[in-house]
Ligand SMILES: CC(C)(COP(=O)(O)OP(=O)(O)OC[C@H]1O[C@@H](n2cnc3c(N)ncnc32)[C@H](O)[C@@H]1O)[C@@H](O)C(=O)NCCC(=O)NCCS
């Protein structure tokens with residue numbers, strides 16, 4: 516945390532890239548009446564329902580799962596498979612509509628192992644004090660609910676993998692310690708780099724001949740796995756602790772990911 520949604524917003528509004536938002540999908544798959552909703556109510560009981568007896572009380576769920584790893588795993592086990600299915604379908608739709616790239620905005624990309632299936636991993640980082648301050652300052656999505664307290668914000672931060680580990684998975688790191696304008700400059704330069712890498716005619720060929728596209732995707736993910744394994748091996752050997760070239764001190768981060 517933090518800055519994924521801010522980066523996604525820039526990629527969408529300024530660069531017209533389609534965004535697949537895991538937080539949004541995670542809400543959709545637990546709406547009343549869905550299988551996810553029923554599983555949550557059946558496991559956590561009425562205490563996670565609002566007084567209307569129907570809507571899920573997200574704050575109540577947060578208070579449970581961000582303070583109890585076992586309960587968080589149960590929730591993840593209910594929500595994540597449904598989110599994964601929905602994301603695959605969204606990626607297929609992007610592909611069918613001939614997009615040159617699509618962006619997956621996923622907070623738990625690495626924890627859930629999804630990093631293995633994308634073209635590039637972009638980590639957005641801020642240092643921990645700034646992350647905490649921004650989390651606490653962020654307005655609640657529901658205007659009737661208070662902002663996060665320090666304890667609540669810290670428990671969310673602790674529910675995710677530390678940055679030092681996540682950086683070994685990053686192909687790009689965006690530094691969000693400055694202003695949103697600073698972030699925008701980095702996003703623009705990243706998109707320019709992607710555009711240079713992505714030659715128009717090969718993209719068209721991959722789209723017109725899907726087996727070729729699949730082959731190219733397989734090569735891309737295999738190269739990434741190999742590169743990651745090498746980084747981990749280097750780290751284990753006590754060399755290359757700063758495996759990501761442009762990484763900075765000890766921030767925690769957020770993940771965006773970019774598939775092609
Ligand atoms: C716990 C819930 C109800 C809290 O809802 P709330 O509206 O307060 O927060 P929101 O959904 O906007 O999430 C905000 C951020 O919290 C963090 N977060 C959410 N769930 C988790 C989790 N299971 N583990 C670690 N961090 C999480 C992420 O950084 C996320 O971006 C909700 O986040 C949820 O259903 N989480 C489980 C699904 C999940 O893992 N979602 C993340 C992407 S798949």
Ligand SMILES: Nc1ncnc2c1ncn2[C@@H]1O[C@H](COP(=O)(O)OP(=O)(O)OP(=O)(O)O)[C@@H](O)[C@H]1O
Nearest residue numbers: 516517518519520521622649653691693694695769
């Ligand atoms: N460079 C910045 N300067 C000031 N505020 C920022 C900056 N970047 C993000 N923020 C603010 O920090 C808060 C969190 O940012 P954002 O929603 O982009 O994070 P996120 O990674 O998507 O968070 P989450 O995973 O919790 O959904 C927002 O209120 C946003 O306006």
